[in-house]
Amino acid sequence: MQYRLLLHSAKFLLIGIILSFIVWLISSQQVENLELGQLNTYECKVAASQGELDFNLYIPSNWHVFSLADELCRNTLKGSVYNKVMISWQPRDTFSSELIMKQTFNVMLYREHALTGLLPNWQDFYQHALDLPNYQLYWFSHQDNIAITPEFFAHKHVGLLADKKSATGYLSPLSEMSQAGINLPAQQIHLYPNREALIDDFLKEKLDLIPSPDHHVDLINWPKNKKHLLTEPYSQVGWLVSKNTEQAVLPKIKKSITKYQKQLFSEIIQPTVRQPESTPQ
Amino acid sequence: MKIRYTLLYILIGCCLSLHAWYSASKSLTTTLEKTLPALTVASLKNSVDDRTELSRMSSHLLAKLKLVDVVSSSPLALLDKLEVTELALAKHGTADNDQADLSWVFGEYAIALTLSTKPRFKLFNLMVLTLILTLITVLLENLLNTVIYKAQRFFAEKKAISANPATEPEYSPLYELLNNQTELSANEIDTLCENEVVKQLCATQLQWLIAAINNKLDIEAAINVATTSDSISFDLANQQVYIHGLAIRLAKTPLFYYYWYAQREVNQLPPYINPPTNKPDTQNGEQLAQLMIEYKGHQKAIRDLQEEGLKGKTLDQNRNKIKAELQKAIGKLAENYLFISERDIKTARYKYRLNSQDKKITL
Numbered sequence: 001m002q003y004r005l006l007l008h009s010a011k012f013l014l015i016g017i018i019l020s021f022i023v024w025l026i027s028s029q030q031v032e033n034l035e036l037g038q039l040n041t042y043e044c045k046v047a048a049s050q051g052e053l054d055f056n057l058y059i060p061s062n063w064h065v066f067s068l069a070d071e072l073c074r075n076t077l078k079g080s081v082y083n084k085v086m087i088s089w090q091p092r093d094t095f096s097s098e099l100i101m102k103q104t105f106n107v108m109l110y111r112e113h114a115l116t117g118l119l120p121n122w123q124d125f126y127q128h129a130l131d132l133p134n135y136q137l138y139w140f141s142h143q144d145n146i147a148i149t150p151e152f153f154a155h156k157h158v159g160l161l162a163d164k165k166s167a168t169g170y171l172s173p174l175s176e177m178s179q180a181g182i183n184l185p186a187q188q189i190h191l192y193p194n195r196e197a198l199i200d201d202f203l204k205e206k207l208d209l210i211p212s213p214d215h216h217v218d219l220i221n222w223p224k225n226k227k228h229l230l231t232e233p234y235s236q237v238g239w240l241v242s243k244n245t246e247q248a249v250l251p252k253i254k255k256s257i258t259k260y261q262k263q264l265f266s267e268i269i270q271p272t273v274r275q276p277e278s279t280p281q
Numbered sequence: 282m283k284i285r286y287t288l289l290y291i292l293i294g295c296c297l298s299l300h301a302w303y304s305a306s307k308s309l310t311t312t313l314e315k316t317l318p319a320l321t322v323a324s325l326k327n328s329v330d331d332r333t334e335l336s337r338m339s340s341h342l343l344a345k346l347k348l349v350d351v352v353s354s355s356p357l358a359l360l361d362k363l364e365v366t367e368l369a370l371a372k373h374g375t376a377d378n379d380q381a382d383l384s385w386v387f388g389e390y391a392i393a394l395t396l397s398t399k400p401r402f403k404l405f406n407l408m409v410l411t412l413i414l415t416l417i418t419v420l421l422e423n424l425l426n427t428v429i430y431k432a433q434r435f436f437a438e439k440k441a442i443s444a445n446p447a448t449e450p451e452y453s454p455l456y457e458l459l460n461n462q463t464e465l466s467a468n469e470i471d472t473l474c475e476n477e478v479v480k481q482l483c484a485t486q487l488q489w490l491i492a493a494i495n496n497k498l499d500i501e502a503a504i505n506v507a508t509t510s511d512s513i514s515f516d517l518a519n520q521q522v523y524i525h526g527l528a529i530r531l532a533k534t535p536l537f538y539y540y541w542y543a544q545r546e547v548n549q550l551p552p553y554i555n556p557p558t559n560k561p562d563t564q565n566g567e568q569l570a571q572l573m574i575e576y577k578g579h580q581k582a583i584r585d586l587q588e589e590g591l592k593g594k595t596l597d598q599n600r601n602k603i604k605a606e607l608q609k610a611i612g613k614l615a616e617n618y619l620f621i622s623e624r625d626i627k628t629a630r631y632k633y634r635l636n637s638q639d640k641k642i643t644l
Contacts, residue, residue, distance in 0.1 A: 004464065007433070011425045019293070019418055026355035026410060027297045029305035031363060034312050036345065039338050040324035063329040089327040162388075163326060193322065193388035196331050201389065 041088045042066065044073040051081030053246075058108040060237075061195075062089040068260045076256040080249050092165040100125055103242035107253065111167060111237050129250070130239040130257055133265055135213050137168050138227040142205060146228035153182045159198045159207040162191035169195065173211035176230055215265060289418060294411040301359040301407075302400040305351050309363060310382050310396060318385035321370065321392060335370040335392070343368040348401075357406040367397035440467065455479070455487070462491045469500070478504055485614075492611040493527050513618060514643035515540050517576040524618050529610045531603065534582045537573050538599035541565075542620070542635040543642050552634035554625050555597070561590030593630075600633065 042065050046055070055077060059065065065087050072085045088105070097119040099105070109132065115122040139146055146152065158177075161169025177184070190207060192198035199218050202210045211230055212219055219227075239257055241250065321338060328334040349363040373384065373391040381393035441457060459470045473479050482490060486507040493503035509526030516523065521530045522539060531539065545553060556562040570586040573579070585595070600620055607615035618640075620633045635642075 002466070004433075007429050011422070011429060014425065015418060015421055018421065019414070020296075022414060022417070023293070023296045023300055026357075027301040027304065027359055028354040029301050029351045029358075029360050029363075030308040030354075031305060031312055032350040032352050034309075034316070034346075034349065036313075036316055036320060036342070038323070039320040039341065040327070042337075061327045061329055062324075062334060089324070091323050091326045094323070194326050194328060194331070196329065197388045197390070 038088070038090065040090045041086050042069050043084060043086045044069045045084055046073050046080065046082050047078045049077075049081075049083040050079055051083055053082045055082040055085045056105045056107075057085065057087045058105040058110065059087060059089055060092070060109060062087075064260065064263055065089065067263065068256075071256050071259065072253075076252045077249060081246055082249070092163060103244050106242050106245040107257070108240045108242075109237060110240060112240075114165065114167075115240070124243075126240040126242055128238050129241045129254055130261075132237040132239070133261060135215055135265070137172055137211060137230040138214050139173070139209055139230055140202065140212055140219055140222055140227050141209050142226065143208070144225045146209075146226070148176060148180045148182070148228070150180070150182050153177065153184060153209070155188070156184075156208040157188055157190060157206070158184060159190045159192055159202055159210040161195065161198060162193055168211060168213055169198070172230055286415065286419070290411055290415045293414045293418070294407065297359060297411055297414070298400070298402060298407055301353075301402070302363075302398070305349075305360055305363045305400065306396075306398045309346075309349060309365075309398065313394065313396075314383050317383070317394065318392075321385075322387055325387060325392075331372065335372065339368055339370045342370075355410070357410055358403055359407050359410065360400055361403050362401045364399040364401055365396065366399050367395065369395045371395070437461075458487065459491065463494045465494065473500060476504070478508065482507055488614055489525050489527070489611075492614055496527060496529075496610060498527070510641065511617070511639055512641040512643065513543060513637075514641075515543065524607070524611065525614070527611065529607065531606050533576075533578050534573075535599045535602040535606065537569060537576070537578055537582075538596065539603050539635075540572065540644070541569055542633070543637075544644060546635050546637040547642050547644060552621070552623065552632040553596075554628060554632040555593035555630050556591060557628075557630070558593060561592045563590035566590035596633070 040062075042062070055072065057068075057072070059068075069085055069087050077085065092114075095110075095114075095118065100115065100119045100122050103125050107129075108126070112122075112128070115126070119125075139148075158173075160173060164170050190201070192201070195212070195216070198207075198210055199212065199216065201207050203218060214220070214222075214227070239254075241253065245253075321335075324338060325331055325334060343365060346365040346368065349365060351358070351360040351363050353359055371393050373393055380395055382396045383394040384391050386392075437460065441460060456470055456474050459465060459473060460467075463470075465473070479487075479490070489509075490503050490507035493506035494500070498506065506526045511525060512523070514523045515536075516528070517536070517540065520533060520536060521528045522536060523529075542553070553565075566586040566589070569591060570583045573583045573586070604615070604619055607618060617636060619636060621636050622631050622633050624630070625632045
């Protein structure tokens with residue numbers, strides 16, 4: 001009896017194994033070549049477009065990207081030869097000389113000296129259209145009386161951006177430290193993937209010192225005695241327009257860019273105006 | 282049998298569809314795992330507000346992946362498309378991490394992806410593949426049954442050959458008999474062969490012993506049955522009849538008819554002539570109906586007897602049922618406990634009586 005039971009259990013087990021194997025074999029499905037495209041871009045369709053061209057724009061951060069795209073699609077390029085606007089904020093290290101030669105972007109907000117590094121004759125492909133208004137870069141601290149000296153920086157934890165091509169987040173602060181003879185050991189320098197992460201940790205007081213433009217939302221009202229101006233050794237950022245861009249739309253583009261810049265810097269202009277009123281609190 | 286195959290079909294169908302869905306979903310996750318971390322990190326590097334950017338990317342991806350194309354490993358594709366119903370990217374700590382399908386590091390924190398999918402089956406293909414697999418399974422089972430049967434025969438023969446010289450020659454016919462006709466283990470058979478009572482049993486008694494064993498009685502009870510004299514006794518309350526001391530369960534109605542015939546034997550009544558079709562026997566019908574009422578017989582059988590009386594056709598049917606059920610339980614031994622028929626000279630109809638020769642009948 002037990003022997004029979006054993007045989008039949010073995011039978012069902014064998015059937016089960018064979019069946020599972022066949023099921024596994026024939027029901028395996030796979031997704032087909034998934035085209036995700038880039039995620040560091042935002043696109044919109046140009047209203048009443050008269051052509052099929054793409055209008056590509058590069059900005060170093062996606063700050064107010066939606067309103068810029070909206071402005072370009074609905075007003076600036078309306079009825080032009082451009083059909084689609086694509087704004088990219090791709091990482092700086094993906095920028096190449098080919099990108100400049102091919103004039104991939106119609107408009108770029110970029111540092112000219114960095115472009116020279118990529119392609120010395122970049123001016124054959126791009127022309128300068130506008131400057132970004134001067135903004136200032138500061139050291140921010142939780143302590144008063146910041147001094148750029150080895151003594152002050154000793155045992156301080158400094159946060160920087162991991163992006164080694166970022167002038168404000170990496171190059172300027174490091175070169176200033178270097179000039180002042182400050183040589184921090186590796187465990188005192190913390191690198192962050194983006195500015196939000198850097199400022200978050202600074203606000204949580206995990207960091208003692210960070211560099212940042214003073215118009216950042218979270219740092220706008222930082223006490224004056226707890227920040228220190230960082231010298232800006234590089235030339236400023238400028239708006240560059242590719243030479244293959246339709247000349248007719250150029251004035252309109254400049255207007256839109258100016259409007260966009262105003263939006264960006266409204267946040268610094270407002271508090272500086274209001275500051276005297278708000279100090280008594 | 283039909284239910285068994287239907288269940289098998291449903292089971293296979295479920296396995297196929299669930300695995301198709303699971304594998305497609307898994308493949309989507311694996312594909313995303315390869316590309317998504319780099320793509321999201323590239324975008325977040327220069328993003329001002331991570332949370333906003335993550336939710337923008339989520340809705341962008343969801344729109345892009347609404348319906349994902351699927352390729353199948355078999356020529357008959359089971360899935361048409363994989364529909365992504367939910368896709369959310371979130372910073373760790375804000376989303377429940379255990380529920381994340383994927384997560385990757387971004388600086389000090391991590392990004393978690395939660396994904397829900399819905400399959401769009403090709404129903405026709407699914408049904409056809411399920412049918413094919415069900416057929417294969419049934420064939421495979423039959424094949425294995427044959428193999429098992431042959432293997433059992435082979436080993437039984439081998440065991441018989443090797444057992445022969447080992448056991449004492451005078452018991453070997455008994456051993457073989459028990460080995461061939463019961464499913465007892467070799468040990469149990471050996472014990473039985475050693476039993477003094479069993480050794481004394483005659484051929485018919487041995488058959489009763491085997492019948493009792495095959496009716497799942499234990500050895501001791503089976504020996505009791507074998508040594509009981511030829512007898513029929515009824516236990517109507519428990520719906521069974523003891524034949525040669527072996528309890529056999531019968532369906533209610535045939536059991537009453539069996540009882541009724543037995544009653545006639547006890548009362549030494551002559552063989553009962555099947556009533557003519559046009560003239561059912563109401564008197565005996567009523568008697569049977571009363572018996573059924575007393576022991577909770579089927580309402581329909583009682584009603585039929587009371588309204589229409591005892592009919593030849595019903596008698597024939599029930600005798601046949603008794604025969605079938607007894608044969609099923611005790612095989613050839615049943616013959617002695619069935620009916621004797623002869624043709625009535627006067628009416629030219631058959632008359633029947635229970636074979637009560639040399640039997641003690643207890644009601």
